Amino acid sequence: MRGSHFTHYVVLTSFLLPLALGGSLISTRIAGARTASAACSGMTNIRIGISPFQDTLLPSVGEKLGWYKQNCLNVSFVNVSWDAMMTTMASRSIDVAVYNTTGVISTYHIAPNIVFAYPWDIFDQGAAMMGRPGRGLKTLAEFRAQGLSRQAASTAAVRQLKGRTVVTTLGTDMGEDLVMALHRAGMSLSDVHVVNLATDQGLAAFLRGTGDAYIGGIPQRTRLVADHYLTVLAGPDLAAPPVNGFVTTRAFVSQNRDALLRLIHVTYMIIRYTQAHTGLVGQFITSTLNKQTAAGMKPSNFVAFWQHWEHYPLNAVQAQREIFSPSGFGFWSRTWDQDNTYLVNFSHALKVKVPTSAFLGIQLQQAYVSKYGANETGWTKPTGSL
Numbered sequence: 001m002r003g004s005h006f007t008h009y010v011v012l013t014s015f016l017l018p019l020a021l022g023g024s025l026i027s028t029r030i031a032g033a034r035t036a037s038a039a040c041s042g043m044t045n046i047r048i049g050i051s052p053f054q055d056t057l058l059p060s061v062g063e064k065l066g067w068y069k070q071n072c073l074n075v076s077f078v079n080v081s082w083d084a085m086m087t088t089m090a091s092r093s094i095d096v097a098v099y100n101t102t103g104v105i106s107t108y109h110i111a112p113n114i115v116f117a118y119p120w121d122i123f124d125q126g127a128a129m130m131g132r133p134g135r136g137l138k139t140l141a142e143f144r145a146q147g148l149s150r151q152a153a154s155t156a157a158v159r160q161l162k163g164r165t166v167v168t169t170l171g172t173d174m175g176e177d178l179v180m181a182l183h184r185a186g187m188s189l190s191d192v193h194v195v196n197l198a199t200d201q202g203l204a205a206f207l208r209g210t211g212d213a214y215i216g217g218i219p220q221r222t223r224l225v226a227d228h229y230l231t232v233l234a235g236p237d238l239a240a241p242p243v244n245g246f247v248t249t250r251a252f253v254s255q256n257r258d259a260l261l262r263l264i265h266v267t268y269m270i271i272r273y274t275q276a277h278t279g280l281v282g283q284f285i286t287s288t289l290n291k292q293t294a295a296g297m298k299p300s301n302f303v304a305f306w307q308h309w310e311h312y313p314l315n316a317v318q319a320q321r322e323i324f325s326p327s328g329f330g331f332w333s334r335t336w337d338q339d340n341t342y343l344v345n346f347s348h349a350l351k352v353k354v355p356t357s358a359f360l361g362i363q364l365q366q367a368y369v370s371k372y373g374a375n376e377t378g379w380t381k382p383t384g385s386l
Contacts (some may be wrong), residue, residue, distance in 0.1 A: 036115075044259035048075060049094035051082040052200070052292040053217050055121050055244060055268060055310060056098040056303055057285050061274065062266045064284065066383030071262040079292070082217070083169050089114055089247065095256075096263070101332065101359070102173040105339040110356040111133040116359045117253060118244035118264050118368075119323050119382035120271070122330030125309040127238050128221045129176050130214045131207075131230035135164075137212065139232050154237045158185035165193040167202045167314050169209040171349075174199070174215045176342045177239035183346060200293050219295030226296065235309075240338045241330055243323060244310075245361070253360060260364070261371050269379040271312045278303050284386040316365060317374040324365060332361060 050056045060077055063070050068075040081086045086103045090092055090111040097103075100123070104116045131137035137160060143153035158181050168174045175196075182188055195202070195211055203220040205211070213232060214224065225231065235241075246263065253260060274281040280304030289297055311330065313319040322328040333356070340353040 018304065025261075029149065040360055043069075043072055044256055044262075045074045045076075046096055046256075046259065046263065047078055047094045049078050049080045049085055049088055049097040049099075051080060051085060051098070051287055052295075053082070053219055054289060054297065055123070055126075055218070055283055057288055058121075058270055058286065058312075059098060059267060061270045061284065061386065062254050063280055064384050064386050065270075065273070066261075067266045067269055067380065070380055070383065071260060071266055072194075072268070073262055075263075080129045081198050083172055084115065086111070086247075089249070093214065095248060095252050096260075097247045098244065100242045100244045101175055101335050102176055102242065102339045104247055104358055105336070105354045106171065106349060108342055108358055109350055112358070113249045113251060114247060114358075115205055115250055115253065116361065117246040117248045117260060118361050119330075119332055120244045120264070120267055120312060120319065121244035122311045122322060123173075123244055123309075124241035124311055124330060125235035126218050126221075127174070127242070128215070128234040129166075129177075129181070129232045129238055130216075130221060130224045131232040132206075132212050133228065133230060135212050136160075136257070137230055139230050139234055140234075150237070154233060155185045157233050158182060159187065161213060162191050163193075164212040165195060165210070166213045167195040167197060167206045168215040169202060170194065170196045170347075171204055171237075172215070173242045175347075176339065178215055179346050180240075180338065181233070181238055183300040183348055188346075190295055196355075200295075203294065218305060219289055219293055219297050222297045222301050223295050243332050243335050253364075257367070258371075261368055264364070264368055265372055265376075268313075268315055268376060272314050272377065273379050274306065274312075275297070275314060278306050280386055283307070315374060316369050317378045320365065320374070324362065332359065 048059060062386040063075055078094050085097050085099050086107040089097050090107060101116050104114055107114055140153050140157050143156045148156060166178060168178050179189060182191065195205065197205055199216045199220055202214060203216055260360065279299060282299035286297045286299050286302050289295060313322055321331045323332050325331065336356060336359060343350045344353055
C-alpha cells in the first residue's frame, strides 16, 4: 500500500522548457577539463555525516579530487552509524547527512527542522532479504520455477518466514522493508521474531548463526552472497525503492542556499566521474569501506553494482526524469507515501503523516537548473587523486 491519494503532485512547468532544451553547460568534458576560474571570497564549512556504505561514501571522492575547495566549500566528513544519523543531525553535530526520506519522516515529530534537501540516488535494486541455507527457505526464483506468478512468488517467499527469526534494523528503511513486505503478504511483525541490531552488528550476529533471514545494506548483502547465503527477495519484489540524498535543516538551507547548490554541483561531478572511472572509484570506495566494516567488498562488486543495484542520475535533467517526475521509476513521492504509511499505520511511530513541505527537492532543483543548467557534462580538472 502506497497511499498515493495523500499526495499532491507538482508539475514543474516553470522550468520544464529549459530542462528539455538542456540548459547551460557548466562543467567541461574531460578533454577540456579546467579548474575553477574564480577565487573564493570565503569558504563555507560543511560537516557531512556519512555511514559505511558504498553509496553514502561517494561524496568523499570530491574531497580527494579537490572539488570542494574549487567550489569554495570546506567539507569535513563525520562517520556516523546508519541508525544514529538522524539523532546526530538533530543534535547539530553535522550540517548535512547522506540519508533517505525515511529518516526525515521518522524524526519529524521531534525534529521538524530536519528536511530532505535533494535526492541523487535511487536504491531500486539494493534492498534484499538474505536467507540462511539449510533452513528450508526458498528464493523467489524457486517459487517462480514452480509456476507461480511473480506477485504470488513474492508473497510465498515472505509467508515462509512465519514463526522464523529475522535480523534487521528497525526504525530505518531496512525495518520498513520487512514490515511492508509482511503487510503485502497478509502478515505483521507479530508473525516473526525480530532481532533488532545496527547493520554491521546484525551481520556479525547473522554470520554467527542468529536468525533465519537478514535485511541490511549492500555491503552486508555482498558478504552474504560471497558466503553462499540465499537471496530470498530483492529490489522492488521486497520494497519500493528508497531515495537517498542530502538531508539537512531548514536553517542550513536558509543560511547556506548557494553553498548547498555548490555541494549538489560537486556531487553530480562525482557521479559523472565515477561513471567514466568506475573501477578506480570502486577501488577507493571499497578500500575505505572494508576498513570500517566486515563486508569484504571487492572493486569488482562496486563495478557490478554501479547503475544496476542502485541508480545515480548524471545531471539535473536525468534527476527530473527519474526522481522528480511521477512517471519516474524512483519518483520521490511514492517513497514518501510509503514511509508515511509505514510509520503511521504500521509501526505507529507517528500519529499524523508528515507533509511534503519537509521535502525541498523541487525548489532546489529549480534553483540548481537556474544556476548550473540541466544537462551538465564532465567535470573540472581535479587537483588531487584517489
